[in-house]
Amino acid sequence: MQLVxxxxxxxxxxxxSLFLVASxxxxxxxxxxxxxxxxxxxxMLGAYVAYTLTERLTGVFGFWFALLAAAAFVALxxxxxxxxxxxxxxxxxxxxxxxxxxxxxxMVEDLVLIIWGPEDLVGxxxxxxxxxxxxxxxxxxxYDLFLIVLGPLVLAGLWVLFHRTRWGVLxxxxxxxxxxxxxxxxxxxxxxxxVFALGVFxxxxxxxxxxxxxxxxxxxDLRIIVEAFVVVVIGGLGSTTGAFVAAIIVSExxxxxxLVFPKISLVLVFVVMAIVLVVRPxxxxxxxxxxxxxxxxxxxxxxxxLNRTELIIAGIVVAFVALQPLWLSDYALTVGSEILxxxxxxxxxxxxxxxxGLASFGHAAYFGLGCYGAAFGVHAAGLPMVLAIFAGPVLAxxxxxxxGWFAVSLSGVYFAMLTLAxxxxxxxxxxxxxxxxxxxxxILGIWPAPFASHPSGFxxxxxxxxxxxxxxxxMVIFSPFGYALRATRDSELRAEAxxxxxxxxxxxxxxxxxxxxxxxxxxxxxxxxxxxxxxxxIPTSVDGLVMVLLGGIETVLGPIAGAVVFKALSIxxxxxxDYSKLILGAAIVVIVLAFPKGxxxxxxxxxxxxxxWRSDPRPSPGAAAMMAAAGAGGISGRFADPDDVAKKSVSxxxxx
Amino acid sequence: MTHLxxxxxxxxxxAGVQAVRDVSFALDxxxxxxxxxxxxxxxxTCFNMLNGQIKPDAGEIRIDGVSTRGLPPRAVxxxxxxxxxxxxxxxxxxxVRENVQVALLSHARSLARWWGHGGAAQAAExxxxxxxxxxGSYAERAAAELAYGDLKRLELAIALANTPKLLLMDEPTAGxxxxxxxxxxxxxxxxxxxxxxxxxxxxxxxxVVFEHADRMMVLSRGMLxxxxxxxxxxxxxxxxxxxxxxxxxxxxxxxxxGAATPGAAAEEAHR
Numbered sequence: 001m002q003l004v005x006x007x008x009x010x011x012x013x014x015x016x017s018l019f020l021v022a023s024x025x026x027x028x029x030x031x032x033x034x035x036x037x038x039x040x041x042x043x044m045l046g047a048y049v050a051y052t053l054t055e056r057l058t059g060v061f062g063f064w065f066a067l068l069a070a071a072a073f074v075a076l077x078x079x080x081x082x083x084x085x086x087x088x089x090x091x092x093x094x095x096x097x098x099x100x101x102x103x104x105x106x107m108v109e110d111l112v113l114i115i116w117g118p119e120d121l122v123g124x125x126x127x128x129x130x131x132x133x134x135x136x137x138x139x140x141x142x143y144d145l146f147l148i149v150l151g152p153l154v155l156a157g158l159w160v161l162f163h164r165t166r167w168g169v170l171x172x173x174x175x176x177x178x179x180x181x182x183x184x185x186x187x188x189x190x191x192x193x194x195v196f197a198l199g200v201f202x203x204x205x206x207x208x209x210x211x212x213x214x215x216x217x218x219x220x221d222l223r224i225i226v227e228a229f230v231v232v233v234i235g236g237l238g239s240t241t242g243a244f245v246a247a248i249i250v251s252e253x254x255x256x257x258x259l260v261f262p263k264i265s266l267v268l269v270f271v272v273m274a275i276v277l278v279v280r281p282x283x284x285x286x287x288x289x290x291x292x293x294x295x296x297x298x299x300x301x302x303x304x305x306l307n308r309t310e311l312i313i314a315g316i317v318v319a320f321v322a323l324q325p326l327w328l329s330d331y332a333l334t335v336g337s338e339i340l341x342x343x344x345x346x347x348x349x350x351x352x353x354x355x356x357g358l359a360s361f362g363h364a365a366y367f368g369l370g371c372y373g374a375a376f377g378v379h380a381a382g383l384p385m386v387l388a389i390f391a392g393p394v395l396a397x398x399x400x401x402x403x404g405w406f407a408v409s410l411s412g413v414y415f416a417m418l419t420l421a422x423x424x425x426x427x428x429x430x431x432x433x434x435x436x437x438x439x440x441x442x443i444l445g446i447w448p449a450p451f452a453s454h455p456s457g458f459x460x461x462x463x464x465x466x467x468x469x470x471x472x473x474x475m476v477i478f479s480p481f482g483y484a485l486r487a488t489r490d491s492e493l494r495a496e497a498x499x500x501x502x503x504x505x506x507x508x509x510x511x512x513x514x515x516x517x518x519x520x521x522x523x524x525x526x527x528x529x530x531x532x533x534x535x536x537x538i539p540t541s542v543d544g545l546v547m548v549l550l551g552g553i554e555t556v557l558g559p560i561a562g563a564v565v566f567k568a569l570s571i572x573x574x575x576x577x578d579y580s581k582l583i584l585g586a587a588i589v590v591i592v593l594a595f596p597k598g599x600x601x602x603x604x605x606x607x608x609x610x611x612x613w614r615s616d617p618r619p620s621p622g623a624a625a626m627m628a629a630a631g632a633g634g635i636s637g638r639f640a641d642p643d644d645v646a647k648k649s650v651s652x653x654x655x656x
Numbered sequence: 657m658t659h660l661x662x663x664x665x666x667x668x669x670x671a672g673v674q675a676v677r678d679v680s681f682a683l684d685x686x687x688x689x690x691x692x693x694x695x696x697x698x699x700x701t702c703f704n705m706l707n708g709q710i711k712p713d714a715g716e717i718r719i720d721g722v723s724t725r726g727l728p729p730r731a732v733x734x735x736x737x738x739x740x741x742x743x744x745x746x747x748x749x750x751x752v753r754e755n756v757q758v759a760l761l762s763h764a765r766s767l768a769r770w771w772g773h774g775g776a777a778q779a780a781e782x783x784x785x786x787x788x789x790x791x792g793s794y795a796e797r798a799a800a801e802l803a804y805g806d807l808k809r810l811e812l813a814i815a816l817a818n819t820p821k822l823l824l825m826d827e828p829t830a831g832x833x834x835x836x837x838x839x840x841x842x843x844x845x846x847x848x849x850x851x852x853x854x855x856x857x858x859x860x861x862x863x864v865v866f867e868h869a870d871r872m873m874v875l876s877r878g879m880l881x882x883x884x885x886x887x888x889x890x891x892x893x894x895x896x897x898x899x900x901x902x903x904x905x906x907x908x909x910x911x912x913x914g915a916a917t918p919g920a921a922a923e924e925a926h927r
Contacts, residue, residue: 479769480761480767483750484758491745497741498814
């Protein structure tokens with residue numbers, strides 16, 4: 001009983017920081033519609049800066065001042081980020097900001113390593129709260145009690161801020177209808193900056209408050225960001241009360257999970273999240289979101305399949321790739337095989353994300369299931385290699401069929417979060433079901449057949465699987481089914497009104513995408529000769545998203561270009577420098593700013609401009625774009641400040 | 657003989673507010689029926705119940721004698737009901753032609769196919785429909801690029817793709833220039849009479865209603881308060897008070913409505 005009490009109090013204390021971070025994330029999302037992936041990085045920065053400041057500022061006053069100053073300093077950095085980076089990409093497709101903030105996260109991770117070094121740093125105890133209070137015969141740290149009290153106080157403070165101040169009312173108004181707030185003459189720029197700063201301040205304060213409890217380390221950003229996402233989704237996006245309640249639920253689950261269900265402790269939180277999303281799709285305290293602004297798929301240049309010339313070019317490219325083993329080294333060929341596999345992974349995510357409008361944050365699960373499928377095929381069923389590779393997509397499709405059945409009831413961010421939760425569940429199963437999966441030790445000895453054992457043989461094998469699979473996905477995109485899928489993305493209302501069963505179409509797409517990713521996984525298992533749970537971790541899912549976004553989310557060939565560039569760049573950087581994340585992150589940020597439509601998007605823009613330049617200039621397309629911009633921007637566009645209007649009319653053409 | 661569309665004591669309430677109560681009417685093939693009423697009268701709710709988007713609390717809807725109870729919009733569409741939306745809903749990333757092709761493919765039950773180019777299927781038929789609504793020259797344009805009035809036209813082409821027997825048009829001419837309105841409804845009326853399609857439409861522009869509707873119904877606070885040929889309905893004092901008398905929309909050509917001056921309407925409302 002006493003142990004239960006102690007765990008309960010520890011859980012409550014942990015909830016405070018989590019609540020701060022999650023409420024900041026929720027507030028930022030509510031107003032700016034940005035899923036701020038860098039939120040965990042700000043949390044980590046808050047902790048590191050607070051550590052440094054508390055080294056110099058001692059005493060009761062110094063300590064508390066240091067915590068607040070650290071949070072304020074990081075909030076300032078947040079302002080800077082918002083003004084320099086995010087302001088330029090508010091009109092980009094929704095997930096683009098996720099990519100940009102992910103790039104920032106990568107950079108921060110390496111910067112922290114450079115500035116503070118790789119060791120865990122242990123901060124000072126809080127002066128005056130270093131002791132413990134005896135409750136029910138157990139010693140509870142005073143600092144924990146302080147945190148337990150702090151949580152509700154912050155919640156109350158936020159409530160006052162949002163309900164009793166002019167600024168707070170404006171923020172709430174902007175959460176409901178940004179366009180209307182702009183039409184009322186409010187300068188949105190500073191409102192957004194202010195909200196972003198507040199959110200970052202809360203995250204950094206959450207991090208700073210952790211230093212008396214936990215060592216500061218450079219992995220804390222990813223851990224907290226995942227938990228904060230979970231909290232926000234369970235609580236309901238945009239609800240601070242929801243974030244508070246959900247933070248307690250999640251923290252208590254973490255505290256008790258280890259005691260009660262040690263076998264499934266890792267998965268518990270995600271199971272709860274999945275249940276909440278299935279039962280209450282918008283979280284415990286969330287309201288049904290307003291129809292999402294068209295995020296993906298409002299391109300003004302409609303898609304078309306490759307024409308004869310382009311098919312010939314594609315054939316030449318494939319032939320050229322197939323000739324690589326003639327001159328590339330074995331190492332380069334192994335890298336080449338990996339890149340090929342990831343083009344398939346990216347293309348499968350693209351089918352779901354771009355064609356279907358369903359951004360999965362957990363696509364790695366199917367890639368991973370593909371790996372394990374192949375591994376089981378070899379070890380449990382004793383299949384020969386080629387058949388074992390096919391066991392990958394079979395297992396992945398099976399998993400996708402189950403997850404997809406639940407996931408397609410949701411859309412937008414909630415879909416993303418539910419897929420994330422399921423991928424974590426799959427990961428936890430692989431991690432904790434040691435007797436079947438080998439747990440952390442993985443499954444070893446998945447060797448390719450003799451004909452593919454040499455890197456060049458395996459490269460050709462990979463090519464022989466990947467090219468037909470890519471061709472198949474391309475065919476699906478332009479088949480009637482692909483049109484049905486795009487129809488559900490563009491307008492669910494219209495799709496249902498012309499006889500299309502949205503859920504069924506999206507579910508099938510989910511399974512197809514899962515199977516294609518699983519095929520990549522099956523190949524990957526044989527490439528590496530082993531399978532570990534990490535292959536289906538969040539970083540793999542994020543890599544997939546980055547590849548698709550980098551290539552150009554509104555393009556057909558984007559994922560292939562994105563996968564090649566991203567994978568080649570990251571593998572090359574890791575071999576060249578210790579600070580690969582810093583450079584990769586910077587590259588992502590630059591690419592986001594320079595090519596907001598991705599690599600392929602930028603290329604086809606140039607091509608279109610070139611074609612326009614060659615033919616006679618006609619005024620009408622411009623006028624049409626203005627019309628479209630006026631339609632998209634609505635009244636708000638016309639009454640907002642001229643700068644904004646100008647941006648909108650540009651965005652109508654360039655960044656729909 | 658059964659009517660094309662039979663609606664019997666339809667009712668719907670939202671959180672205690674009766675949006676639609678006890679609405680009954682019928683519609684025949686080739687007939688054009690207008691549903692008018694002030695904002696918030698329950699027109700859109702009626703429409704959404706008719707195509708299955710909203711489940712009615714009570715009442716019965718039959719199309720060719722077959723009940724649509726419990727059917728989702730896609731199943732109602734399969735029964736031969738096309739609809740246009742008050743706020744247009746089209747597939748923005750596709751060309752105008754592809755928008756119609758998707759509807760045609762769906763009608764042919766070909767959308768489950770994983771091979772072949774969807775953008776090449778039924779192109780001639782799509783172009784025929786687009787020409788019909790005067791959008792032929794826009795076929796290659798992205799739907800997201802279209803002006804509002806053109807989107808309305810595209811919606812009509814999509815709605816006609818399943819050779820419907822019943823066409824539901826929610827404010828088909830809103831956002832159009834006056835000339836375009838008359839043009840679009842004249843076209844709709846022509847098609848409807850030629851193909852024997854029953855048309856139910858809501859409209860705020862009384863010119864359009866009086867010119868094209870065979871019959872009209874007036875909805876107020878969720879109840880049908882009048883029904884009949886336009887000439888009759890517009891002389892109904894209750895209708896004049898509730899709707900026309902507000903002086904919102906009427907043309908100088910309909911001066912016989914003049915009886916309902918704003919003053920008279922106010923008096924009427926007081927009584």
